[in-house]
Amino acid sequence: MAAMSRLSRAELQSLMGLISHRSVRGMAGAAQAAVDVGDWSLPIPLVEDLQKHNQGRGPQWVFLGCPGVGKGTYASRLSKLLDVPHIAMGDLVRNELKGSSPLSRQMSDTMKAGKLLPDKVIFSILSRRLEEGLAAGEKGFILDGFPRTMRQAEILEDVTEVDLVVNLKLREDVLISKCLGRRICSQCGGNFNLAKIDVKGEDGAPNIFMPPLLPPPSCASKMTIRADDTDEVVRARLRVYHEESAPVEDFYRIRGKLLDFNVGGGIRETWPNLLEALNLTHKAKEAFQQKLVA
């Protein structure tokens, strides 16, 4: 594995080429609206202004947050709303495991131990995905699960302009319950959760209630559990997050790009709050009205 951990200059250049095709650096001058986020305020640009300023390229957003916080759920909803691809690193990586090469076995062992894969593997998979997207005319992205290390963040920062980083937060005991309750339908790939979260907030924090997200009858008999969603591995993934990924939060915080967002409840309650924090409530209303008309 050690031999795979270094990126060659050519590989880096290829990744840079792929990303920079999609991006126009800089957004100075884009009109901004201030959104209150707890006790400090981050200017969130209107998506429309960003698009105008960046000559039509879509938003380039990143989702950060611990395992089980709901990155996939909210990133996927936003990608539909904004019409940009949701690129989930974990899903891309799991797709690679379908083969039975020595590399996929090595990758599977690393993931089952809750550890991160080497940058070289991650960049090669991501480059391929970006290449396919470029050929299909994709513009912009919502990255989920990348970057996860300082090195990944630095390389991404070198090659393109990330507009906004959404940092989802949730208490650790709830994260663990949510990972352990996660189920995936082996047929349609749908994500469900059997955990019912009902915890009292401590030290002035609000209570958290999240109803289970149960599968429809057609999926109920096909539920599977991710190999890394066991108690021991979830705790290992959380440790790795705090060691490797938490510094990435600060990397973006000092660049004024990080929006901390507390996931305070189930999807029904959290989604409208997230839209508001992202200055997107108007977009969601428009999309809803268009659906009614269609």
Ligand SMILES: Nc1ncnc2c1ncn2[C@@H]1O[C@H](COP(=O)(O)OP(=O)(O)O)[C@@H](O)[C@H]1O
């Ligand atoms: N950016 C990355 N760098 C290194 N390894 C990664 C990266 N993204 C995903 N992986 C590997 O894939 C696994 C699953 O990723 P993901 O589904 O995003 O997990 P999580 O639910 O922990 O956020 C990770 O534990 C790690 O082994």
